[in-house]
Amino acid sequence: MELGIKGKNVLVVGASKGIGRAIALAFAEEGCNVVALARSMQLLEELKKEALQKGAASFEYESVDIMECDAVAFAQMLIDKYGEFEIVIQNVGGSLVSRNHLADSSDWSHALRFNALASIDMNSVFLPIMIKKGWGRVIHISSISAQTLRGNPLYASSKAFLNAYVTTVSRQLASSGVLLTSVMPGAVAFKGSYWDNFTVTDPKRCEDYLGHHQAIGRFGTCEEIADVVLFMASERSSFMPAVNIGADGGSM
Numbered sequence: 001m002e003l004g005i006k007g008k009n010v011l012v013v014g015a016s017k018g019i020g021r022a023i024a025l026a027f028a029e030e031g032c033n034v035v036a037l038a039r040s041m042q043l044l045e046e047l048k049k050e051a052l053q054k055g056a057a058s059f060e061y062e063s064v065d066i067m068e069c070d071a072v073a074f075a076q077m078l079i080d081k082y083g084e085f086e087i088v089i090q091n092v093g094g095s096l097v098s099r100n101h102l103a104d105s106s107d108w109s110h111a112l113r114f115n116a117l118a119s120i121d122m123n124s125v126f127l128p129i130m131i132k133k134g135w136g137r138v139i140h141i142s143s144i145s146a147q148t149l150r151g152n153p154l155y156a157s158s159k160a161f162l163n164a165y166v167t168t169v170s171r172q173l174a175s176s177g178v179l180l181t182s183v184m185p186g187a188v189a190f191k192g193s194y195w196d197n198f199t200v201t202d203p204k205r206c207e208d209y210l211g212h213h214q215a216i217g218r219f220g221t222c223e224e225i226a227d228v229v230l231f232m233a234s235e236r237s238s239f240m241p242a243v244n245i246g247a248d249g250g251s252m
């Protein structure tokens with residue numbers, strides 16, 4: 001299938017490891033111009049070498065902590081430096097924030113900023129440009145927890161908010177040619193990941209989780225998520241605004 005994204009300008013926020021890394025490499029293989037963001041300069045430098053080998057038209061990166069910077073100003077700086085983005089992947093997030101459901105709003109605010117608000121700040125710069133051009137794709141990496149509402153309440157609630165943002169805002173944009181969507185992974189394991197650690201330290205927990213919650217009976221791979229993201233970033237997804245798509249091994 002021809003995706004039609006060769007040569008497009010792509011930003012991957014949270015690209016140094018795991019799912020974001022696989023996504024950056026998938027766009028590299030499609031011959032895109034990739035700009036990658038994360039905190040770890042060393043991992044980004046390693047990623048750059050691999051991305052260029054795989055065929056990226058160009059690959060640039062910025063080391064940044066999106067929780068510590070003015071995300072609106074940073075997004076504007078990226079455009080001034082690298083040009084306008086046609087495809088933006090918002091991958092930063094995670095459950096490793098407070099798990100205290102009785103915490104006050106400072107913990108909840110942190111979880112919300114990490115999983116949604118920092119990327120919404122950036123989108124406030126990127127989306128108007130895409131709308132003006134009449135084409136664009138912004139894809140958030142959400143989580144199937146947004147639908148199951150299981151696990152860490154702060155995480156699940158933040159991702160549920162993210163899904164609602166995606167659906168409601170994308171409907172407003174639908175006729176403009178700009179698609180705002182999300183992909184909701186189930187449990188994905190990769191070297192050094194949350195689930196990968198449990199396969200060694202607590203295999204019983206993994207077996208139990210997979211047996212009860214992931215019908216396919218195994219963890220997903222980063223590449224399986226990246227493939228869905230590539231499709232959503234392409235022209236081929238043109239009739240799919242406002243969706244939150246599960247890639248979750250049959251969540252149950």
Ligand SMILES: NC(=O)c1ccc[n+]([C@@H]2O[C@H](COP(=O)([O-])OP(=O)(O)OC[C@H]3O[C@@H](n4cnc5c(N)ncnc54)[C@H](OP(=O)(O)O)[C@@H]3O)[C@@H](O)[C@H]2O)c1
Pocket residue numbers: 013014015016017018019020021037038039040041043064065066067068091092093094095141142143144184185186187188189193195
């Ligand atoms: N893995 C799963 O099972 C799973 C399941 C469902 C949903 N998800 C979602 O998928 C996304 C990626 O998950 P993952 O497991 O691949 O996570 P990860 O291994 O923690 O990777 C997150 C990426 O974001 C970057 N990042 C984290 N905090 C940042 C910050 N403050 N500023 C800039 N960059 C930052 C990290 O790089 P640096 O550390 O170098 O900054 C890394 O490149 C998350 O939104 C997560 O909620 C994952």
